[in-house]
Amino acid sequence: METLFNDLTNLFTITNLLCILLGTVVGMVFGALPGLGTVIAVALLLPVTFTLPPLAGILMLLATYQAGEYGGSISAILLGVPGTPQAAATVLDGYPMAQNESPGKALSYSLVSSSIGGIFGGLVLIFVSVPLAKFALNFGSPEYFLLGVIGLMAVGLLSGTDKIKSSIAVILGLIAGTVGIDSLTGVNRATFNQPELMDGVNLVAFLVGMFAISELFMMISKGLNNKYVADRSTLKTGLTWKELKGVVKSTTIGSLIGAGTGILPGIGGGASCWFAYAVVSKTSKDPEAFGKGSPEGIAAPESSNNASAGGALVPFLALGIPGSAAIAIIMGAFIMHGIQPGPNVFTAERDLVYGIFYGFILTTIAMYLIGRVLTPMFSRVLVVPNSFLVSIVLVLCLIGIYASKGAFFDLWLALGIGIVFYILKRLNYPVSSVIIAYVLAPIIEENFRRSLTLSNGNYDVFFSSVYAIALVLMIVAALAASVYADFKKRRHQPS
Amino acid sequence: MTWRSLNSIMSIILIMGGIGYAVNLNQSASQALLFSSSGIGPAYFPNILAGLLVILSVMTLVKNLRDKSPKNIEKVTTHNSGYILVTVALMVAFLASWQFLGFFYLNVFVLLTVLMTLYRIEFGLKNSLLVALATSVFTTGFLYGLFGQILALTF
Structure with a gap:
């Protein structure tokens, strides 16, 4: 119960509220723009958090994350093009409803269910992370290493169809995370005589190169002057009580599925929205309406992807394991402020953690209010052609990288990373695995070495406790399930 | 290829x-x-x-x-590959100019103008140049106001 009663005076400061406001607006705009999306918005705002107090910076990124989830549905509903992968399921019913009934009504269902899902995710975050963190205090170095491996495996096994390419992506992220001075011995590692690499690969340059610059090249190849036509005649958002009652069941199911899948690293909003859509369409009283503009078909995926945002923060805060690329970037903000997420953060940074708990709910409320007022304005952004967006976002990327450390080396590095990752994306390497591995690399390596040093190089240390054995069994089970799934898929493929 | x-x-x-x-x-x-x-x-x-x-x-x-599947032996096609190469070349020129000559905001203005003119060249050189100039003036001014004045960042 102590979670419920905490001093909230640190939360309601002008800086925090302005940061939430800015994050919400940026998240909604970037989420609405097909091709850009939440991850790029969070990556671009990351350098700004340098200049802010930790809570304000993190709340700004969380607000961006939350609002981006709703923003993705704006283009899904108005254009039939999902702004984010998490809004892909929303197209199925959102776009037909916008065409046949009213775009404003479809957006209202999306906004209200996103907000309910976000609040639900926030409550799950508040009530689940504290007990989980308390439980995780029993863990030692071997367990943390195994936990990190589970996080990587979840991401590696689930993020792509080609397991070898997924594994390569994970290894690339881990390698990038080991460059620089070794924190345990002070020895230089793989810096190629570049003093700028002694502190490691700059997180902002790495992120912006990998996600933003490579994505801008993708946008160029998709077309620079494609004109989207959006019906903006009836964009006023609002639902009657009766309409709201009609989607209570689907919103509840979506929220439960979203929060549950969000907690599991590697699954995230993209998969949870499809899962929620499938469950709700099967349990609905009116399954024939799905695909033709069913309100339930909008409410389920939208509540699910926002609930998964709260769920994804649970393993991140309690165990230090980020479950998605956006959360990995938010972890970057923690690291830049010298804070290591995990069970100890609940005692070491108590005000920050509780600020995040309640701040997350606040970001959802901000998303609802700003969504109600400004959705018609955001829909105008959709018609901006890529020729303008690419040029302006490119300059913003370069400013963000330079502002993070003031080093030209990082700009050249980001350009190189952008080109390499553009090719890797074209070859279906799952890029999100790279960033998760990158932020997990120090945790995994330090705990791996600490465990082996304590045991004089004996690998039995990874079977030395009940928790460690349970984690090893989970790894084996996940591997076996993945191999079995591959085997089954190959058997069903025509030769 | x-x-x-x-x-x-x-x-x-x-x-x-x-x-x-x-x-x-x-x-x-x-x-x-x-x-x-x-x-x-x-x-x-x-x-x-x-x-x-x-x-x-x-x-x-x-x-x-x-892997001898038809998809694997298909040729790689990249739409607008010329634009991608030009963008990379312009980024290299921009970074080199900024690093060795300075004048960040002037470089930003030139980069934006050239990029937008090229990207919109299908609308005619005169039209795309005018639109690019107007957008670049506004964007560079906004960036200067935000980063140079409000956030007091020096480039």
């Missing part, structure tokens, strides 16, 4: 990258064992990673070379 060739080239680059990383790592961390009585020094974990990268890349290379 086919997808098979591109995949193979990328695998070879990754193999070479893995080897290069391991060589550089072991040179720079040659004193590694001095720090460890159990042999678990600073190069231990990265060497495992380099080994895994090389093994996995070889596996991808072999798998790719054995």
